[in-house]
Amino acid sequence: MSVLFLYLGFDELLRLHEKIGRMIEASFDTGGIFYYAWVIPYGIALLILGLIIVKPFLKLPFRFQKKFFLSGFIFVAGAVGLEMLSGWYIDFNQIPNEKINTTLAIVAFYTTEETLEMIGLSYFIVSLLKLKETYPITAKSI
Incomplete structure (x- = not known):
């Protein structure tokens, strides 16, 4: 999980997801909920990650499973869900690139995201x- 968070931090800093999205947009005709094309590979990666961590996740006490699931759901709903919704809104309303950051609805989407x-x-x-x-983790429990 620490490697994942390290990657996500660098991704945000270096805007890697936007660069990946532009490469996909150059190869495929994306629009609607895939207006921001980076959600496609990141969505696939999310599903793969979910399969990888399901076994250790199920070993957690149930109350922590709920907490971790809820925190992940909230994060993904913002990062992917609202990004897809705002992409659809931009595409549906044909908002030009130069007006995206000044459109009130898009600013609200980004802020909520x-x-x-x-x-x-x-x-x-x-x-x-x-x-x-x-x-608590002790030397004896390791």
Whole structure:
């Protein structure tokens, strides 16, 4: 998970998802909910990651499964869900690139998207700290 968060941090800093999206847009005709084409490979990666972590996830106590699932759901709803919704809105309303950042609805989408990402990440951190507090790791348990 730490490698994933490290990648996501670099992705946000270097805008890797936007570069990947532009490469996909150059190869395929994307639009509607795939206006931001990066959601396609990242969605596939998310499904693969879900399959990889399902076994250790199910070993967690149920109350932490709920907390981690909810935090992930909130994060993904913002990062992918609202990105797809705003892409659809831009495409449907034929908003030109130079007006995207000044369109009130798009600003609201972006603000809500970033807020959900931060809420999901914050809730994950709080849940992780609560897990560590409840089940401390000792030299004996390693």
